[in-house]
Amino acid sequence: MAAKGDWKEMTDKDNKGSMTVAEAGRKGGETVRNERGREFYETIGRKGGATVKAERGRAFYEEIGRKGGETVKAERGAKFYEEIGKKGGDRVKATRGPNFYEEIGRKGGQKVKKLIEEGKRAARGAAAAAAPPATDGGQDPSKG
Numbered sequence: 001m002a003a004k005g006d007w008k009e010m011t012d013k014d015n016k017g018s019m020t021v022a023e024a025g026r027k028g029g030e031t032v033r034n035e036r037g038r039e040f041y042e043t044i045g046r047k048g049g050a051t052v053k054a055e056r057g058r059a060f061y062e063e064i065g066r067k068g069g070e071t072v073k074a075e076r077g078a079k080f081y082e083e084i085g086k087k088g089g090d091r092v093k094a095t096r097g098p099n100f101y102e103e104i105g106r107k108g109g110q111k112v113k114k115l116i117e118e119g120k121r122a123a124r125g126a127a128a129a130a131a132p133p134a135t136d137g138g139q140d141p142s143k144g
Contacts, residue, residue: 019027032040053061072080092100
């Protein structure tokens with residue numbers, strides 16, 4: 001009979017030469033990857049994410065993202081984010097060229113300018129609609 005604390009070892013490897021649950025899972029995952037390819041995991045990941053979003057909403061992802069970011073910040077410090085941001089920026093610059101940032105800056109500025117103009121137009125339209133109609137004092141302008 002096994003000692004009281006040996007139950008976990010017995011369930012992990014019931015017979016000599018058998019695999020643990022972790023080993024079996026890893027082997028099964030490798031087999032699926034080899035048979036179906038990486039795209040299969042990407043597809044089922046997207047489907048799972050869409051299902052979770054439908055069930056729990058966008059706020060769920062915002063919450064777990066915030067919690068994850070706080071955990072990383074606590075473990076690695078704020079400097080970590082500076083380092084990965086710089087690495088990402090350098091990578092984009094190397095991949096797309098130094099003019100890329102000028103292009104997106106110009107496009108962003110044009111978009112902001114357009115939005116400001118649309119906002120001003122909407123404000124003028126709302127003000128005109130809210131203003132009382134101009135009155136002429138009740139007199140007929142043809143009769144002077």
